[in-house]
Structures are given as C-alpha cells and as structure tokens.
Amino acid sequence: MKIAILSKGPNLYSTKRLVEAGQKRGHEVEIIDHSKCSLVMEKAKPCILLNGEKITDVDIIIPRIGASLTQYGAAVIQHFDIQGVSSILSSIALIRSRDKLRSLQYLSKSGIGIPKTVFARHPKAENVKRLIDEIGKPPVILKLLESTHGNGVMKADSVSSAKSALEAFSGIKKDIIIQEFIEEANGKDLRVIVVDGKVVAAMERSGAEGEFRSNLHQGGTSKVVELDKKTEMAAIESAKLLGLTVAGVDLLESERGPLVIEVNSSPGLQGIEKATKIDVAEKIIEAAENKFEKKQKRKEKTKAKKKKKKFKKSIKKQIERLML
Numbered sequence: 001m002k003i004a005i006l007s008k009g010p011n012l013y014s015t016k017r018l019v020e021a022g023q024k025r026g027h028e029v030e031i032i033d034h035s036k037c038s039l040v041m042e043k044a045k046p047c048i049l050l051n052g053e054k055i056t057d058v059d060i061i062i063p064r065i066g067a068s069l070t071q072y073g074a075a076v077i078q079h080f081d082i083q084g085v086s087s088i089l090s091s092i093a094l095i096r097s098r099d100k101l102r103s104l105q106y107l108s109k110s111g112i113g114i115p116k117t118v119f120a121r122h123p124k125a126e127n128v129k130r131l132i133d134e135i136g137k138p139p140v141i142l143k144l145l146e147s148t149h150g151n152g153v154m155k156a157d158s159v160s161s162a163k164s165a166l167e168a169f170s171g172i173k174k175d176i177i178i179q180e181f182i183e184e185a186n187g188k189d190l191r192v193i194v195v196d197g198k199v200v201a202a203m204e205r206s207g208a209e210g211e212f213r214s215n216l217h218q219g220g221t222s223k224v225v226e227l228d229k230k231t232e233m234a235a236i237e238s239a240k241l242l243g244l245t246v247a248g249v250d251l252l253e254s255e256r257g258p259l260v261i262e263v264n265s266s267p268g269l270q271g272i273e274k275a276t277k278i279d280v281a282e283k284i285i286e287a288a289e290n291k292f293e294k295k296q297k298r299k300e301k302t303k304a305k306k307k308k309k310k311f312k313k314s315i316k317k318q319i320e321r322l323m324l
Contacts (some may be wrong), residue, residue, distance in 0.1 A: 001027045001292055002057055003285075006034040006076065007064040013270040014281075018062060021281035025289070032061075034076045035069055046082050060086040060292045062284065063094065064266050070098045086295050088288050089265055093243035097265040100145045101177060103242060110241050112234055113259045115141075115252065116180045128163045131178055138162065141179040144169070155181065182259065185252040189261065190225065192235040192249045193272055193280055196287040199232050203275040222275040231258040238263050245287055248272075 003022050007015040010031045022029035038049040048055045061080050065073030074091035081087060097103055107114050118131045132140055142165050144152030156162035162178070169176050187207035193200050204225040227235075231251060238260050239247035248267025252259045269280050 001059040001289065003027050003029045003288060004032045004055070004058045004061045005029065005064060006032050006061055006073065008033050008035055008066060008069070009064075012064075014266075014268055015064060017269050017273070017281035018064075018284060021279065021285045022288075025282070025285055027285070034063070034065065034073050037076050037079075039075060039079045046079060048076070048079050048083070058085050060088065060288050062288060063087060063089045065089075065094060066266075067098065070094065086288075086292050088245050088284065088291060090243060094265050097242045097244060097247070097263050100143065100262065101175075103263055104177075106241055107238060107260055107263075110237070112238055112241070113254075113257050115182055115254075115259050115261060118178045119175070120178075121175060128166055129159050132159055132162060135178060135180045139181040141181050142166070142169075143177050143179060145175045145177065179261075182252045182254050184255055188253070190227070190231065190251045190253065190258075191222075191267070191272060192227065192231070192251065193267060193283075194235050194239040194244070194247045194249060195280070195283045196245060196290060197236060197240065199227065199235055200283045201272050201276045201278040201280050202227050202235075203272055205271075222271055224276045234258045234260060245291065246284055 005015055005018050005022075009015055010033075015031060019029045019031065032050060032055065036050060037055075040047045040049060058080070061077065063073060063077055065077075074094050077087050077089065077094065078091040081091070096106070101119055104114055104117055108117075116135050118134050120127065120131055132138060138159060138161075139155050139157045140162060142154050142156055142162065154165060156165055166176065189205050190202060191205055192202045202225055203222045205220045205222045207220050231253070234251060234257075235247075235249040238249050239245075242263055242265075244263065244265055246265070246267070248264035249260060250262040250264070252261055272278070273280050
C-alpha cells in the first residue's frame with residue numbers, strides 16, 4: 001500500500017514510529033503536512049494540492065491531527081474520502097472525539113461510566129454553588145472544552161475558588177465543564193490504547209508529587225498494568241461508540257467501577273510504547289492494512305455483481321431475439 005500520514009511534525013516520535021512500522025511491513029509511506037494542503041472542488045473533480053501539486057496514488061491515510069487544526073484536519077480527511085481514499089480516522093469521528101462535551105454526552109447516553117459532569121455556558125457567580133451541588137461537593141475539576149495534555153485543567157477545592165476560576169474563564173469567553181473529583185483514584189489514571197476493537201496496550205499514569213493531573217506532559221510517571229474485564233470493555237465500547245479505529249481511552253478507577261474521562265483520536269505513542277514495550281505503531285499499520293483489504297474486497301464484490309447483472313441482461317436479450 002501507499003500510506004500517507006497526515007502530520008505537521010515529521011520529527012515527532014509518533015509520526016516517525018508510524019513511518020518505521022509501515023516501511024517495516026513493506027509499504028510506501030509518506031508524510032503530508034495537512035495544514036499546507038489546498039482543497040479544490042469542482043464538478044466531479046475534487047482534488048488536494050500540496051505545494052501546487054496534486055496528491056495522487058494514496059491508498060490510505062493515517063491522520064495525526066493536532067487540536068488546533070481539528071476543523072481543517074477534518075476537512076482534509078473528508079476530501080480524501082470523497083476521492084475514494086480510505087482513512088483510519090473519519091472526519092466525523094475526529095470532530096466527535098475532540099469535542100469533550102459531545103463525547104461525554106455520547107458516553108453518558110450509552111451507559112458507560114463517567115465522572116458526574118455539569119456544563120453551563122459562562123455561568124454567573126451566583127449559580128456556581130448550585131452547579132457544584134449537582135455534582136456533590138468540592139473539590140471539583142474544571143476543564144476547558146479544548147484542553148489537551150492536562151493544560152486547561154484545574155482543581156477547585158472550594159466553591160469560592162471555583163467561582164474565581166469560572167469568572168476568569170467567563171471573561172475570556174471560554175466554555176468550561178465542571179466534573180466531580182474522584183478522590184479514590186489517588187492522582188492516578190489509566191491510558192488504554194484500543195486498535196480495531198481490541199485493547200493492544202495499557203499503562204497506569206501517576207501524577208508528580210502534589211499534582212492531581214497524571215499526564216506525562218505534566219511530569220507524571222507510568223507503568224505497565226493489566227486491566228480487569230470491566231475496564232477493558234469500557235475502553236473498547238468507548239472507542240466503538242465514538243467511531244474510532246484507533247483510540248487512547250483515559251479512565252479512572254473508582255469505587256463504582258471504571259470511569260472514562262476522555263477518548264483521544266490521535267493518542268501519543270511515546271509514553272505507552274516505552275512503558276509497555278509493545279509496538280503500538282505496528283498495530284496501527286495492521287489496522288490500516290485490514291481496512292484497505294476490506295475496502296478492496298467490497299470493490300471486487302460490487303464489480304462481480306455488476307458483471308453478473310450485465311451477463312444476465314445480455315442472456316435475456318439473446319433469448320428475446322430468438323423468440324422473435
């Protein structure tokens with residue numbers, strides 16, 4: 001296959017590992033900076049230009065879209081799709097998973113465990129206590145809807161500190177969600193990588209001393225962990241629900257079972273591969289192979305049906321002529 005990895009960072013660990021894994025399995029792999037792509041639309045002739053040249057002969061894309069380019073990245077994925085190029089990540093799944101509020105709504109409806117969450121657009125100070133009462137009591141977690149790597153996430157230990165934070169965010173017109181603090185998690189969470197409906201790697205992340213966030217980007221540490229069946233199924237179902245072939249599912253262990261806090265459509269590979277020694281990049285390439293193979297089989301099946309239909313039509317005409 002000819003695989004195109006959509007990435008702004010050719011030197012990023014995850015991008016380089018996907019290139020290595022693809023080449024190791026005998027594929028031609030190129031990196032395309034999706035931010036530099038131009039999308040051309042005309043009647044029956046959509047195309048994508050990169051540096052003025054048409055992108056052609058790509059069999060499948062593996063998008064690695066950053067949060068700041070979600071909308072444009074989704075448009076690029078969609079443009080590949082309308083040209084008949086397969087993708088390991090659909091544009092709809094990307095947008096759905098990046099919207100923390102929307103993804104939590106999907107998870108909540110499905111019955112998957114999540115921390116109790118409240119969202120209100122620019123809530124007034126006098127309403128903050130009522131919103132926190134819906135969750136329980138302080139401390140609570142405040143999250144920007146577009147936060148990544150633990151940035152834009154804070155812990156409020158009292159109603160007054162929550163009010164101050166929300167007032168500040170309201171002033172700069174940022175949407176925020178209020179979420180219950182899971183004390184029994186002890187500053188730890190689980191990062192589970194799901195590929196093609198199976199858990200391929202999992203690690204436990206612990207926050208640095210005095211830090212409630214367990215993200216490795218915030219100085220946290222990690223170790224390999226074995227999941228129980230409930231946690232494994234929660235991760236798999238979360239990825240399936242959001243339509244993700246590849247997903248990094250973050251969960252907290254609580255007294256009421258595993259709670260999903262986020263589902264990432266472009267999970268980083270460095271932390272999980274170093275912690276588990278598992279070649280996650282190769283698993284993703286295998287998923288791309290499976291997706292492309294299924295598409296080819298569908299094409300062949302459709303072609304065979306058309307050929308059979310054409311043959312039947314030809315026979316019918318011959319019989320009609322003989323009967324005249």
